[in-house]
Each structure stands twice: as structure tokens, then as C-alpha cells.
Amino acid sequence: MSTSIEIARRGVPRLLAGLSYHHPTDLAKHLRIYGPLPAMRRRFIDVVDASGLTGRGGAGFPTGRKMRSVAVGRGGKVVVANGCEGEPASSKDRLLLTRLPHLVLDGIVTAATAVGADDAYLCVHEHETYLLEGLDCAVAERRDPVRITVAGVPGRYVASEQSSLVQYLTGGPAKPTYSPPRPHERGVRGRPTLVNNVETLAHLALIARHGDRWFRSAGLLAAPGSMLATVSGAVYRPGVYEIEAGTSIGEVVACAGGPAEPLQALLVGGYFGAWLPADVAWPVPMTHAALKAAGGALGAGMVIALPASSCLLAETARVVRYLAGETAGQCGPCVFGLPALADAMTGLAYHGGRGRVLGQLARLLPLVERRGACRHPDGVTQLIRSALRTAAGDARRHDQAGPCRGMLREPLLPLPGDD
Amino acid sequence: MKLRVNPIACTGHGVCAELLPELIELDPWGYPLLADAPVPADLLDLARRAVAACPTLALLTGDSGVASPAGVRRGGRHASRA
Numbered sequence: 001m002s003t004s005i006e007i008a009r010r011g012v013p014r015l016l017a018g019l020s021y022h023h024p025t026d027l028a029k030h031l032r033i034y035g036p037l038p039a040m041r042r043r044f045i046d047v048v049d050a051s052g053l054t055g056r057g058g059a060g061f062p063t064g065r066k067m068r069s070v071a072v073g074r075g076g077k078v079v080v081a082n083g084c085e086g087e088p089a090s091s092k093d094r095l096l097l098t099r100l101p102h103l104v105l106d107g108i109v110t111a112a113t114a115v116g117a118d119d120a121y122l123c124v125h126e127h128e129t130y131l132l133e134g135l136d137c138a139v140a141e142r143r144d145p146v147r148i149t150v151a152g153v154p155g156r157y158v159a160s161e162q163s164s165l166v167q168y169l170t171g172g173p174a175k176p177t178y179s180p181p182r183p184h185e186r187g188v189r190g191r192p193t194l195v196n197n198v199e200t201l202a203h204l205a206l207i208a209r210h211g212d213r214w215f216r217s218a219g220l221l222a223a224p225g226s227m228l229a230t231v232s233g234a235v236y237r238p239g240v241y242e243i244e245a246g247t248s249i250g251e252v253v254a255c256a257g258g259p260a261e262p263l264q265a266l267l268v269g270g271y272f273g274a275w276l277p278a279d280v281a282w283p284v285p286m287t288h289a290a291l292k293a294a295g296g297a298l299g300a301g302m303v304i305a306l307p308a309s310s311c312l313l314a315e316t317a318r319v320v321r322y323l324a325g326e327t328a329g330q331c332g333p334c335v336f337g338l339p340a341l342a343d344a345m346t347g348l349a350y351h352g353g354r355g356r357v358l359g360q361l362a363r364l365l366p367l368v369e370r371r372g373a374c375r376h377p378d379g380v381t382q383l384i385r386s387a388l389r390t391a392a393g394d395a396r397r398h399d400q401a402g403p404c405r406g407m408l409r410e411p412l413l414p415l416p417g418d419d
Numbered sequence: 420m421k422l423r424v425n426p427i428a429c430t431g432h433g434v435c436a437e438l439l440p441e442l443i444e445l446d447p448w449g450y451p452l453l454a455d456a457p458v459p460a461d462l463l464d465l466a467r468r469a470v471a472a473c474p475t476l477a478l479l480t481g482d483s484g485v486a487s488p489a490g491v492r493r494g495g496r497h498a499s500r501a
Contacts, residue, residue, distance in 0.1 A: 178425045332429060
């Protein structure tokens with residue numbers, strides 16, 4: 001195990017090389033640590049293609065291909081940096097934006113230059129005023145060839161879906177739209193728009209400096225580079241860790257100090273991800289392909305360790321109730337289906353199912369799946385299905401006999417408003 | 420031709436299920452569940468009538484709607500995955 005941890009740590013930190021725990025890294029220190037942003041090479045998108053960088057916001061789409069689809073569009077382009085981090089269990093974007101803002105801003109400039117955009121927006125939640133102020137200061141420190149506007153968007157979960165951001169920046173409500181057209185075809189004010197997560201853009205800033213071969217020197221052939229993982233739950237040192245892509249989940253937990261008590265399951269990928277039994281999850285590499293094959297999802301790289309003495313169903317029911325409240329209120333199956341699912345899960349977790357709830361859930365889930373304009377309802381059903389699979393025995397006992405002692409424990413999964 | 424529904428525009432009037440019960444049924448909340456197959460030739464006229472009758476213009480054929488030229492190929496129902 002110790003050698004594999006060394007392998008996991010070999011090529012990192014990269015993004016976090018300039019991290020200071022006390023102050024944001026200002027422009028002078030940023031340039032000292034990472035070096036100046038070189039003048040844009042021609043055919044930079046080819047370099048991004050060759051690097052194999054994929055989106056770090058959850059979907060894992062190849063970044064070069066996305067950039068090219070925007071670059072070939074007509075007229076002026078727009079770049080939108082998504083720093084909203086709607087996932088309550090993720091902290092990596094906030095870490096980058098508060099501590100290493102210039103890395104993200106370098107990435108925005110790099111992307112904008114490459115696709116031919118002279119306008120860029122950096123989106124964060126509007127209630128995080130300290131973040132807005134800090135980023136405005138960072139932008140003011142620089143002389144960029146691109147106009148970067150720091151934009152506050154509403155703090156709701158679905159407001160940071162990419163079509164929501166595009167509609168909001170165009171002057172509409174921060175709610176998902178029915179696609180097509182997709183943002184790269186017709187985005188902000190009708191212009192081809194590149195929407196990228198801020199971590200993805202920070203990687204671009206380093207690829208512009210060091211090239212694609214350097215990027216590939218960490219991680220796996222099929223999943224190159226490094227990534228930020230947010231580890232929480234029953235571990236000794238919860239936090240954000242930079243790991244090489246493809247590091248196993250067990251090693252990621254070890255980076256965070258290891259399990260603080262015996263573990264039952266891990267929630268990988270956050271609330272749009274899936275539960276995996278601890279022993280199944282342990283050797284699985286942190287890549288989209290490997291996690292999908294194991295019945296999970298990488299999402300934006302969250303790992304939450306659930307202790308054996310917690311009730312997985314109660315934890316899930318609480319999160320499903322929160323997610324049901326976060327619907328944009330636009331699509332019927334989401335508006336009515338998610339509260340019905342939350343009711344069923346709450347009944348199962350806290351009151352027992354009188355032998356009926358599991359069947360009810362099996363009927364409800366297909367009525368919600370793939371019936372919304374965005375993937376919000378699909379994320380909820382994936383979470384519930386994984387919970388019923390991972391805690392199958394518990395679910396049957398709850399349905400037949402009633403709740404377990406695990407619900408006496410303080411809830412572990414973080415929700416906004418908890419603190 | 421395939422039918423699809425814009426779930427944002429749909430408010431669950433249920434006219435489509437009245438006009439085309441062969442391909443459309445309603446879920447417990449009154450929203451349409453579409454058969455996931457191309458419309459058979461003998462139902463094409465009825466399907467077009469159901470599309471035209473939707474009060475919120477939410478029922479679409481696979482080759483119409485809000486799509487831009489590049490987007491119509493997809494004909495998918497759900498939004499971007501990024």
C-alpha cells in the first residue's frame with residue numbers, strides 16, 4: 001500500500017503547488033511560482049486535444065473537442081467559467097477561487113484566446129460576497145486581453161447547470177433550458193459559448209505553460225493528468241487533495257488520513273454520484289470509466305466515507321429531500337416525482353415501509369428518469385438506486401421491520417444550512 | 420418520425436393522450452409518457468394532429484421544434500451533460 005501511495009503522489013501537486021493556507025496567492029507570487037503565461041501558441045486546441053484533458057466539473061467531456069466546437073462557430077465567442085460549485089460535498093472550486101484565483105483567471109484568458117472570445121464571465125454564487133470581492137480584486141490586479149466579468153448567480157442547485165448559466169447571463173432566469181440548441185451553438189446573447197468548470201480552466205493554464213506531454217506525465221494513459229478530490233466523512237483529515245487521475249479510492253481515503261472508524265460504504269461523485277460498498281470501492285481507480293463500470297460515477301471528484309454505524313438510507317433520504325427542494329420547478333415529472341421519491345425514502349428510512357415502500361420506489365423511479373430538461377432528476381434516481389443496491393439487506397429490513405439504530409447518529413452528509 | 424416532449428413547456432393538459440392513446444399515456448401526475456419508438460405509418464396523421472393540438476406546443480416531432488440546424492440531428496430529450 002505504501003508504494004502505491006507514493007505512486008499516487010508522484011506527479012502532484014501541480015495546481016496546488018502555489019497553495020498558501022493563510023492568504024490568497026497574489027499576482028506577484030503567482031508569477032513567481034507558476035511562471036508567466038506564455039503567448040498563445042498557434043493551434044493551442046490541438047495541444048489540449050493531445051493532452052487528453054477532460055472536464056473536471058462532473059461530465060468528463062473532452063475539453064479540446066468542446067473548445068473546437070465553440071471555435072468553429074460564427075462571430076464573437078463567450079467563455080463562461082463555472083465556479084458555482086452547487087454540490088454541497090465539494091470544496092475544490094472554492095479552494096481554487098479563494099486561494100489561487102490567478103490560476104483560474106490565466107485559464108480563462110487561455111481558453112478565450114484559443115476559441116476567439118473577447119468576453120468572459122466568471123460565475124460564483126451571489127451570496128458568497130467575500131468570494132465576489134476577492135475575485136474582483138484579483139481581476140483588477142491584471143492586464144488581460146479579455147474582458148473578464150465576475151458574475152454572481154443565484155445559489156440554487158440547478159442554477160449552475162450550464163444552460164441555466166447561459167440563460168441567466170443573457171438576462172433570463174437562472175433555470176435550465178430545453179436543448180438543443182446547446183451553448184456551443186447558441187449561448188450567451190446568442191453567441192457560441194464555452195462553459196467550463198474552473199478546475200478545468202486551471203489545468204488549461206498549466207497546459208499552456210508546460211504542454212501536453214507534461215500533462216500526460218501524470219495519471220493514466222486513458223485518464224491523464226491530476227485532479228482535485230474532496231474527501232469528507234469518517235476520515236482523519238477531510239479536505240481537498242490533488243491526486244493523479246486513476247488513483248484508487250482507497251489511496252484517496254489514505255491521503256485524507258485513512259478511515260476514522262470502520263466504514264460501511266463510500267459515496268463517490270457527490271449527490272449526483274452513487275454509493276458503493278466500502279470493499280467494492282477500495283480498489284476502484286478515480287476515473288469516469290472505472291467508476292461507471294463499478295456502478296458509480298466520478299462526478300466532480302467527491303469521496304464521502306460513511307461509517308458502519310450510520311444508516312445509509314437515512315442519510316440518502318435527507319439528501320433526496322434537499323434535492324427535491326432544489327428543483328427549478330419547470331418540468332412536471334421533477335416537480336411531482338422528486339417529492340414523491342423523498343416521501344418514500346423518508347418513510348423507508350425513519351418509519352419502516354410496512355412491506356410496501358420498496359415496491360413503490362420501483363414504480364416511481366422510472367417515472368422520473370430522463371423526463372426532465374436537465375439531469376437533476378436523473379441524479380436523484382441514480383443516488384436512490386445506488387443506495388437501495390448498496391444497502392439492499394438494510395432496505396429489506398427497514399421495509400419489513402422498521403428503522404435501524406443508525407438513525408440515532410448525527411447526519412453526516414453535508415447540506416447547505418447545516419452550519 | 421418520432422415524438423418528443425419539451426418537459427419545460429408541458430403543463431400536463433393531457434390532450435395528446437386523448438388524441439393518441441396508442442402511443443401516449445399519462446403518468447400519475449398527468450404528464451405524458453411517450454412510446455420510445457418511431458410513429459408507425461398508420462398513426463402518422465393522428466400523431467401530427469396531436470402535435471398541432473397541444474395547447475402549450477410542448478409535443479414535438481423529432482424533426483421540429485426549437486432546434487438549430489446543428490441540433491436537430493440529436494432529437495434527444497434531455498439537456499446538456501456538462
